[in-house]
Amino acid sequence: MKISFIGSGNVATHLALAFQKTGHSVLSVYSKNYQHAVRFCKKIKRCCPVRKISELNPTSEIIFICVTDREVEKIVSREFISKKVALVHTSGSMSLDVFSEIPNPCGVFYPLQTFTKNIPVDFSNVPVLLESKNRELLKKLKALSKSIGASGTVVNSQKRAWIHLSAVFASNFTNHLLSIAEKILKNNKLNFKLLHPLIMETFQKALRVGPEKAQTGPAKRGDSKIIKQHLKLLKTEPRVRLLYERLTGSIVDFKDKG
Numbered sequence: 741m742k743i744s745f746i747g748s749g750n751v752a753t754h755l756a757l758a759f760q761k762t763g764h765s766v767l768s769v770y771s772k773n774y775q776h777a778v779r780f781c782k783k784i785k786r787c788c789p790v791r792k793i794s795e796l797n798p799t800s801e802i803i804f805i806c807v808t809d810r811e812v813e814k815i816v817s818r819e820f821i822s823k824k825v826a827l828v829h830t831s832g833s834m835s836l837d838v839f840s841e842i843p844n845p846c847g848v849f850y851p852l853q854t855f856t857k858n859i860p861v862d863f864s865n866v867p868v869l870l871e872s873k874n875r876e877l878l879k880k881l882k883a884l885s886k887s888i889g890a891s892g893t894v895v896n897s898q899k900r901a902w903i904h905l906s907a908v909f910a911s912n913f914t915n916h917l918l919s920i921a922e923k924i925l926k927n928n929k930l931n932f933k934l935l936h937p938l939i940m941e942t943f944q945k946a947l948r949v950g951p952e953k954a955q956t957g958p959a960k961r962g963d964s965k966i967i968k969q970h971l972k973l974l975k976t977e978p979r980v981r982l983l984y985e986r987l988t989g990s991i992v993d994f995k996d997k998g
Contacts, residue, residue: 741884744796745769746815747806748780750855751830755804756784758863758888767797793818798825802880804849805829812838826877832904835897836871847872849881850900851890854911864889869900920980952994959991 741764745752748771756766768788771777777789790796793815796803803825805812812829816839826845829838832852839846848871853861868885870892872878878894885892895903918939922932945954958966967988974981 744800752806802826845874845877869895959988
């Protein structure tokens with residue numbers, strides 16, 4: 741399949757590498773920062789960086805739009821190189837309706853995974869959420885996801901928004917809490933590696949028995965003495981202290997509602 745990209749960040753790069761590896765042609769890429777597009781093409785063979793969206797390769801069958809939601813809205817209001825080329829965004833939270841005013845075949849290809857620069861992604865473990873009102877395009881998106889080993893699942897925009905919200909809790913917020921834990925240890929000249937076995941067991945157990953059953957700790961068992969002790973240790977970190985209090989309250993609420 742012949743593919744081009746708008747956006748040259750983590751999602752675009754990982755998808756382009758996966759598509760190229762499985763025999764698809766990544767023809768061209770546009771980025772607001774031209775040098776970013778140039779760097780993108782150094783990783784993707786025979787890919788051409790362009791300075792304008794209108795310069796994307798006209799033989800492209802699909803243009804993947806891998807930018808922020810705000811940028812997607814700006815981009816879809818522009819004139820495209822062809823009314824026949826399919827436009828596909830990769831956002832978890834943006835509705836398919838963002839394309840409602842344009843005649844092109846349109847769709848969504850949302851890989852439900854966290855992407856980080858220079859860290860390879862095994863797409864065989866990644867669910868890809870698909871959506872399109874165009875049957876032919878949906879067929880192509882299913883074939884694309886299958887070709888990279890991913891699990892393609894058709895999900896409408898409303899359900900995808902709920903999935904994206906839950907993913908923010910499961911991934912982004914969780915990682916932020918790990919960053920706080922790391923900072924607490926560093927501030928006290930302690931190594932974050934001390935928590936590695938605990939972190940591994942926490943996630944493995946949550947996947948094994950379910951997160952609600954896996955919950956432990958002072959809030960779960962109602963240990964007010966330890967909670968007060970922790971709050972005292974956080975007296976010089978008011979924001980972290982407030983977060984601790986709110987998370988403790990949330991765990992207690994879960995326990996009480998059972």
